[in-house]
Amino acid sequence: MKDEYIMIQQSARQFAEKEIMPVAKKMDRENFFPAELFRKMGKEGYLGITIPEEYGGSGSDYISQAIIEEEISYASGSLGLSYGAHSNLCLDNLYRNGSKYLREKYLEKLCSGEYIGSLGMTEPSSGSDALSMKTKAVENKNDFVLNGSKIFITNAPYADVFLVYARTGENITPFIVESSDKGFSRGQEFDKMGMRGSPTGTIFFNDITLNKGRIVGEMNGGKKVLLSGLNLERAVLAFNAIGIARRAMDLSINYAVERKQFGKAIKDFELIQEKLAYMYTKFESSRIFAMEALTRVQENRMDSLDAASAILYASESSEYIAREALQIFGGYGYIKDFEIERVFRDSILLTIGAGTNEIRKKVISEALIKKYSRGGKNGL
Numbered sequence: 001m002k003d004e005y006i007m008i009q010q011s012a013r014q015f016a017e018k019e020i021m022p023v024a025k026k027m028d029r030e031n032f033f034p035a036e037l038f039r040k041m042g043k044e045g046y047l048g049i050t051i052p053e054e055y056g057g058s059g060s061d062y063i064s065q066a067i068i069e070e071e072i073s074y075a076s077g078s079l080g081l082s083y084g085a086h087s088n089l090c091l092d093n094l095y096r097n098g099s100k101y102l103r104e105k106y107l108e109k110l111c112s113g114e115y116i117g118s119l120g121m122t123e124p125s126s127g128s129d130a131l132s133m134k135t136k137a138v139e140n141k142n143d144f145v146l147n148g149s150k151i152f153i154t155n156a157p158y159a160d161v162f163l164v165y166a167r168t169g170e171n172i173t174p175f176i177v178e179s180s181d182k183g184f185s186r187g188q189e190f191d192k193m194g195m196r197g198s199p200t201g202t203i204f205f206n207d208i209t210l211n212k213g214r215i216v217g218e219m220n221g222g223k224k225v226l227l228s229g230l231n232l233e234r235a236v237l238a239f240n241a242i243g244i245a246r247r248a249m250d251l252s253i254n255y256a257v258e259r260k261q262f263g264k265a266i267k268d269f270e271l272i273q274e275k276l277a278y279m280y281t282k283f284e285s286s287r288i289f290a291m292e293a294l295t296r297v298q299e300n301r302m303d304s305l306d307a308a309s310a311i312l313y314a315s316e317s318s319e320y321i322a323r324e325a326l327q328i329f330g331g332y333g334y335i336k337d338f339e340i341e342r343v344f345r346d347s348i349l350l351t352i353g354a355g356t357n358e359i360r361k362k363v364i365s366e367a368l369i370k371k372y373s374r375g376g377k378n379g380l
Contacts, residue, residue: 008064012071015044020075027197028342031189032159034079034197035116039125041083042113047071056108057095062232062294066239071319073243074222077346078198080240081353085154085198086110088236090117090163091230094176097217102176106161118159120203121148121226122176131191131223135165135205138174145148145169145209146183152353157189158319164205165222172222176214183208189350193354194345194367211322230298231307233354238311241318241350248318248343252276253323253333255340266328275324282317304369308360315350315357322347 019037026032041047049065051057060062063161065087074082089112094117095103107114126132133149146166162177177184187202187230217225253276256267266272293310321343333340351357 005063005067008060008079008282009067009071011044012068013074015046016071016075020079021071022077024076024079025339026078026199029194029196029336031081031191033199035158037079038082038086038116039113039329040165041072042111045111046083047087047090047113048107048111049087050105051095051111055095055103058113062236062297065259066236066291066294069236069239070243070246075241076197076248077244077247077343077349078166080243081195081198081349084233084237085119085157086117089119089154089233090161092232093119093163093225093229094216096229096301097174098176098195098290099213099215100218106176110161115160116155117152117161118155120156120162120164122150122152124151131172131209133165133167133172135164137168137175137210139168139211142212144175144210144212144214146177146210149202149204151202152190152200153203154200156185156200157199158201160205161202163216165226168220168222172226172323173220173224174216174225175210176216177210177297178254181208182209187331192319193348194342195349196345197291225299230355231304233289234307234360235293235297236309237276237350237354238286238293238314239315241347242283242287242290244343244347244350245286245314245318245321247285248325248340248347249279251340251343252279252328255329272328273327277359279321279324283321286310286314286317304363305371308363308367310348311354312360312364314358319347319351342355357366 019040023034023037023318027034045058046068048057049060049068052064054061072083074104095107110117121133123133125134137144137146144219148166160179164177165172165174183206185204190200192200254270257264257265290310292307296306325340326344329338329340332338335341
């Protein structure tokens with residue numbers, strides 16, 4: 001690992017230990033979102049890690065973003081999820097596709113944490129089938145009038161800025177919507193099984209007037225913007241799962257060393273040793289796989305096959321590792337006073353959120369067939 005990345009990792013790890021771990025339990029128990037802590041992350045330069053310094057960012061890269069994602073998620077999977085939604089899905093997306101006007105208006109405040117960002121894509125009737133969305137933006141002279149709703153939106157109850165996809169005729173166009181816009185409203189925050197403290201909810205658009213300057217990218221270019229970000233988003237969010245998996249590993253190893261049964265530590269039992277061996281193998285291979293995918297992002301040679309495979313394997317590995325860790329804890333693991341119970345609940349989300357694993361498998365198989373049909377008959 002480069003010296004730059006080691007420094008970022010050490011900084012993020014120290015921050016997580018000092019600032020995040022002390023409130024992680026409160027976040028889960030009370031479904032509490034630490035807004036002030038989020039702003040501290042902005043002051044540390046974590047929120048705008050991939051954004052150039054001229055817009056208030058740190059001017060680093062996606063590997064740095066992934067390192068920070070893992071360290072935050074190790075301390076709190078839910079805060080890691082909110083960080084990914086803000087830093088990658090909203091902020092980085094806006095930088096890559098937004099106009100100079102939008103960059104100058106929003107990026108610095110999003111980098112500092114003064115504004116909290118969110119991505120608005122999923123709707124009540126269009127989850128996996130995102131392109132069938134019904135939210136509409138109808139052109140009215142020099143403006144657009146936005147109507148519709150979005151559901152299961154991370155950071156929705158607190159976000160100030162939303163990157164929202166809406167149907168414009170037969171096409172899709174992304175817009176920036178502010179929570180202060182007339183006609184914007186929020187539904188009740190969801191009370192979730194896991195990732196509690198990462199606020200999730202519904203947002204509503206009732207005749208919101210948006211000028212053309214709020215368009216992200218080109219008019220009717222939403223599908224291109226959406227698909228251009230998916231590979232990147234999948235690769236970065238894989239590290240949310242990896243951070244959770246690493247925490248489960250550490251908790252289970254420490255417990256196996258300390259817990260004694262039949263006169264000896266349970267680490268000496270072969271069945272526990274087998275669990276730890278498989279857990280580590282899945283953890284380390286998913287981390288290497290995801291890091292290779294990110295390296296390809298930065299070299300502009302990544303495709304949907306790499307990205308979908310990375311997050312599929314990382315999310316399934318994370319859930320497996322957390323489940324085995326729970327089993328190592330036995331009855332204690334089923335009690336809320338033990339952290340592994342929260343870690344297990346958090347691990348499940350990444351097989352569902354940001355695209356289900358069923359959809360990821362579909363993407364992978366279609367990409368394989370496409371690669372084969374284009375001359376890959378001699379193998380991968």
